[in-house]
Amino acid sequence: MWEEFKKFALKGNVLDLAVGVVIGGAFGKIVTSLVNDIIMPIFGLLFGGVDFSTLTYPAGAGEEGLKYGAFIQSVVDFFIIAFSIFLFIRLINRFKRKKEVVEEQKEEIKSDAKEELLTEIRDLLKAQAKADER
Numbered sequence: 001m002w003e004e005f006k007k008f009a010l011k012g013n014v015l016d017l018a019v020g021v022v023i024g025g026a027f028g029k030i031v032t033s034l035v036n037d038i039i040m041p042i043f044g045l046l047f048g049g050v051d052f053s054t055l056t057y058p059a060g061a062g063e064e065g066l067k068y069g070a071f072i073q074s075v076v077d078f079f080i081i082a083f084s085i086f087l088f089i090r091l092i093n094r095f096k097r098k099k100e101v102v103e104e105q106k107e108e109i110k111s112d113a114k115e116e117l118l119t120e121i122r123d124l125l126k127a128q129a130k131a132d133e134r
Contacts, residue, residue, distance in 0.1 A: 027088075031081045039080060040073070052076070 008014065040052075055069025 027085075028081070031084050032077070034084070035077050035080050040076070043076070 052069040052072040053067075055072065056065040056067050059065040
């Protein structure tokens, strides 16, 4: 069982996933800081200094109440994080497409050279066949 577990844990996909989780956690901290320290203060200034996280609705005597402001803050955080990840993935895909185009161009050049060489060989064989007929 131990050997089977080692094979599973050391597979490339599992290691890639682990690296992705660690990087994703770090990226999440960056985005959270971006939201809390930069975007929300600007958003608050635009809307009259409202801090969503402190908004509550009293639920009864002595209770904290419903913290709907924290929910609004979480929704805003989610959309900003989702948009940030979208932009990041879009940037990565753009670089991949450029790399693929360059590789395709290199492949076309190689294909053209091969076709040219094969055409020359064909022409030489035809010329040799004509010379043999004479």
